Amino acid sequence: MAVASPNSLRVAAAQMTSVSDLAANFATCSRLVKEAASAGAKLLCFPEAFSYVGTKDGDSVSVAQPLDGPIMNQYCSLARESSIWLSLGGFQEKGSDPTHLCNTHVIVDETGKIRSSYRKIHLFDVDVPGGRVYKESKFTEPGKDIVAVDSPIGRLGLSVCYDLRFPEMYQLLRFQHEAQVLLVPSAFTKVTGAAHWEILLRARAIETQCYVIAAAQTGKHGDKRESYGDTLIIDPWGTIVGRLPDRLSTGIVVADIDLSLVDSVREKMPIDKQRMPIDFWKAASL
Numbered sequence: 001m002a003v004a005s006p007n008s009l010r011v012a013a014a015q016m017t018s019v020s021d022l023a024a025n026f027a028t029c030s031r032l033v034k035e036a037a038s039a040g041a042k043l044l045c046f047p048e049a050f051s052y053v054g055t056k057d058g059d060s061v062s063v064a065q066p067l068d069g070p071i072m073n074q075y076c077s078l079a080r081e082s083s084i085w086l087s088l089g090g091f092q093e094k095g096s097d098p099t100h101l102c103n104t105h106v107i108v109d110e111t112g113k114i115r116s117s118y119r120k121i122h123l124f125d126v127d128v129p130g131g132r133v134y135k136e137s138k139f140t141e142p143g144k145d146i147v148a149v150d151s152p153i154g155r156l157g158l159s160v161c162y163d164l165r166f167p168e169m170y171q172l173l174r175f176q177h178e179a180q181v182l183l184v185p186s187a188f189t190k191v192t193g194a195a196h197w198e199i200l201l202r203a204r205a206i207e208t209q210c211y212v213i214a215a216a217q218t219g220k221h222g223d224k225r226e227s228y229g230d231t232l233i234i235d236p237w238g239t240i241v242g243r244l245p246d247r248l249s250t251g252i253v254v255a256d257i258d259l260s261l262v263d264s265v266r267e268k269m270p271i272d273k274q275r276m277p278i279d280f281w282k283a284a285s286l
């Protein structure tokens with residue numbers, strides 16, 4: 001078993017190709033949890049839609065369950081059995097009416113208890129150039145709250161996939177909610193991922209001076225959908241410290257997080273003190 005050095009906190013991020021079969025995806029996740037635990041990771045992050053990817057738009061509404069339902073309970077047991085924290089990004093949570101779900105990022109601790117959950121705020125209603133048209137809002141209700149939560153690897157700022165394109169949310173996670181590690185579980189499209197994925201993630205890490213952990217779906221989910229992959233772990237200076245390239249399908253990548261690097265980057269480049277208050281910009285734009 002690998003042993004992490006004394007100051008560092010070992011984390012893992014998973015890459016997988018989820019399909020429209022809850023049991024098959026659970027078996028994959030279960031294997032990856034065991035791998036991460038034996039590598040000494042304290043937290044394993046899964047990608048958006050880890051437990052289910054439908055074959056057509058809106059399919060996932062039919063598998064939506066509340067957070068205290070049997071599917072999430074199973075994943076909580078995995079955390080408890082391997083004594084590891086889990087980031088379960090993009091769970092199909094039952095919505096407030098039968099035609100909608102919430103795309104919910106759930107944080108489970110090593111005893112299997114749900115510590116926090118965040119509902120995706122920015123929905124992917126996009127006509128992908130050279131790709132297809134997505135309309136996530138047709139079957140998803142957006143969240144309203146920004147969420148950060150303490151964990152053994154620092155204060156986690158929660159988000160999901162398309163949120164990545166809206167930097168003001170990450171500014172709030174860093175400067176109002178004091179996040180140290182940003183989690184961005186994703187299922188990026190092949191086209192947009194190739195153009196934007198790495199550069200957006202590194203930009204978020206640099207401008208917030210946070211670690212970023214971005215677990216990704218990869219490969220073909222049936223014959224309609226294909227995800228970009230390239231799971232990344234990035235440090236607060238913007239350096240990539242862990243990567244699972246797109247050509248590698250299912251697996252985990254492990255990295256050691258050092259929170260003193262967060263402190264030293266922030267101390268040497270004190271953007272928290274140098275940035276202008278929102279009132280300055282309101283006046284400046286008159």
Ligand SMILES: O=C(O)CNC(=O)[C@H](CS)NC(=O)CCC(=O)C(=O)O
Nearest residue numbers: 049053124136161162187188189192
């Ligand atoms: O619905 C599911 O099964 C899982 N969810 C997704 O695939 C979501 C909503 S359709 N995808 C994205 O947000 C892609 C973002 C993206 O690719 C970009 O910002 O470029």
